[in-house]
Amino acid sequence: MTVNGEPSSExxxxxHELLTPFNKTGVDLKPGTRFSEDLNFDSLVVMEFVATVxxxxxxxxxMNMLPDITTIHELAVAVEKIVKADRG
Amino acid sequence: xxxxxxxxxxxxxQRDAILAGDGADPFQVKMDQVISQTEAIIGNRRTILCxxxxxxxxxxxxxxxxxxxxxxxxFGTGTTGSRVANGTYAGHKELExxxxxxxxxxxxxxxxxxxxxxxxxxxTLMGPGDYxxxxxxxxxxxxxxxxxxxxxxxxxxxxxxxxxxxxxxxxADKPGNKLIVIEGIYSMxxxxxxxxxxxxxxxxxxxxxxxxxxxxxxGVLGRYGRGLPEEVGCEDDVDFIVGTFSKSVGTVxxxxxxxxxxxxxxxxxxxxxxxxxxxxxxxxxxxxxNLGLVKSGGAxxxxxxxxxxxxxxxxxxxxxxxASDVSPVVAVVAPDPQVAVAFWRGLIEAGVYVNxxxxxxxxxxxxxxxxxxxxxxxxxxxxxxxAIFKDVASKMGLIxxxxxxVAAG
Numbered sequence: 001m002t003v004n005g006e007p008s009s010e011x012x013x014x015x016h017e018l019l020t021p022f023n024k025t026g027v028d029l030k031p032g033t034r035f036s037e038d039l040n041f042d043s044l045v046v047m048e049f050v051a052t053v054x055x056x057x058x059x060x061x062x063m064n065m066l067p068d069i070t071t072i073h074e075l076a077v078a079v080e081k082i083v084k085a086d087r088g
Numbered sequence: 089x090x091x092x093x094x095x096x097x098x099x100x101x102q103r104d105a106i107l108a109g110d111g112a113d114p115f116q117v118k119m120d121q122v123i124s125q126t127e128a129i130i131g132n133r134r135t136i137l138c139x140x141x142x143x144x145x146x147x148x149x150x151x152x153x154x155x156x157x158x159x160x161x162x163f164g165t166g167t168t169g170s171r172v173a174n175g176t177y178a179g180h181k182e183l184e185x186x187x188x189x190x191x192x193x194x195x196x197x198x199x200x201x202x203x204x205x206x207x208x209x210x211x212t213l214m215g216p217g218d219y220x221x222x223x224x225x226x227x228x229x230x231x232x233x234x235x236x237x238x239x240x241x242x243x244x245x246x247x248x249x250x251x252x253x254x255x256x257x258x259x260a261d262k263p264g265n266k267l268i269v270i271e272g273i274y275s276m277x278x279x280x281x282x283x284x285x286x287x288x289x290x291x292x293x294x295x296x297x298x299x300x301x302x303x304x305x306x307g308v309l310g311r312y313g314r315g316l317p318e319e320v321g322c323e324d325d326v327d328f329i330v331g332t333f334s335k336s337v338g339t340v341x342x343x344x345x346x347x348x349x350x351x352x353x354x355x356x357x358x359x360x361x362x363x364x365x366x367x368x369x370x371x372x373x374x375x376x377x378n379l380g381l382v383k384s385g386g387a388x389x390x391x392x393x394x395x396x397x398x399x400x401x402x403x404x405x406x407x408x409x410x411a412s413d414v415s416p417v418v419a420v421v422a423p424d425p426q427v428a429v430a431f432w433r434g435l436i437e438a439g440v441y442v443n444x445x446x447x448x449x450x451x452x453x454x455x456x457x458x459x460x461x462x463x464x465x466x467x468x469x470x471x472x473x474x475a476i477f478k479d480v481a482s483k484m485g486l487i488x489x490x491x492x493x494v495a496a497g
Contacts (some may be wrong), residue, residue, distance in 0.1 A: 043448055044448040056125075058254075060255045060258060062236070062240045062241055062242055063242070064241055086258055
């Protein structure tokens with residue numbers, strides 16, 4: 001899991017897999033890739049994508065967290081934080 | 089140099105692309121005359137109204153018109169004040185009493201619109217450390233309300249009680265109240281919540297409450313029109329019911345009812361209640377009279393459902409794709425927004441008004457021609473609506489132009 005605040009490669013790989021079908025702009029997926037600007041996500045796509053992340057990790061991502069999640073890296077950190085809080 | 093509207097440039101480009109071509113703007117329809125609950129003059133054309141959410145057709149009920157006229161003469165055109173200042177007249181209190189009697193609940197609070205009722209209640213009912221679990225397809229007013237609250241907001245999959253259960257289970261050890269938010273009938277597709285299943289899930293957990301927005305189901309479902317909880321038989325398990333007067337009740341305004349003893353506290357904390365002017369006396373009077381007509385409106389509900397079947401079956405038989413089961417909302421799916429706009433224009437030019445609903449306001453990214461039925465529609469009107477749908481859709485090549493189907497042996 002998280003080492004020195006960096007998300008694990010498993011988490012990042014899983015997110016990349018989930019993102020692939022949503023990656024309509026075809027950009028390279030990097031930690032700093034932005035959902036809105038680089039991947040062109042609108043609010044509907046965000047909701048759909050978050051639902052797949054929730055299913056994959058068996059978590060709930062509160063809507064309140066979404067405004068602070070702008071990049072893949074931030075999402076990976078948030079997912080691990082929620083997983084840790086849920087599983088203890 | 090950035091203009092203040094530059095941030096809408098993408099949206100403006102989308103709008104221009106979708107609305108390209110000749111024809112009326114679906115979002116700027118003007119009704120020049122309203123002939124009845126089911127007909128209006130739009131652009132010099134007599135038009136059948138098939139998208140007004142006027143489910144029971146009470147907008148011209150003579151008893152309500154008279155009550156509104158009397159209140160107008162006695163109390164004036166407006167209250168010019170908030171409910172907590174000078175904007176509560178005897179009528180507002182009588183309307184709240186009538187609502188309590190209508191729903192068999194102890195308390196009712198009237199807001200100026202249904203939107204404000206949701207915004208006011210959902211922003212205040214849950215606080216820091218609490219959780220709101222909302223159906224993903226909830227109305228914009230619910231989204232805005234919960235966003236303004238201090239609670240943690242979790243969405244569950246539309247009409248999926250098992251998904252709700254899973255999410256509540258993750259929160260089981262956490263202190264704090266949990267509020268489940270659903271709608272009796274969802275506005276875009278007219279589908280009902282699986283309320284019995286949701287109530288069963290709710291009962292598994294402590295400190296867990298249920299709020300249902302009955303905007304589209306009040307007056308439509310239940311023997312006395314109390315909506316989905318009445319139809320399902322779980323009224324005591326729904327802790328808060330939000331509703332509107334702007335659909336079946338035929339006027340405007342919103343409310344929330346509940347039997348929690350301290351419910352009245354919301355009057356002191358809901359900004360959407362405190363910082364806006366109250367409903368005008370004429371509206372209050374007509375709402376109160378129409379609530380009685382809703383309650384005794386079993387015959388209207390029967391007609392409404394008959395009409396729903398006629399339109400649903402008629403549109404289905406001509407080969408259109410419908411996204412809904414038989415319900416007072418009939419959602420016709422168009423392949424994309426441009427086609428939906430052209431379809432809508434064809435209908436309005438032929439004298440039929442329906443709602444155009446496009447993503448992101450629709451579930452599954454659907455482009456919809458959303459029809460809603462009225463108890464006052466005649467069978468003849470609905471046959472005409474189906475014929476016009478058929479004509480427009482055939483001309484656009486959306487359905488096969490085939491001879492009338494003959495029943496096969």
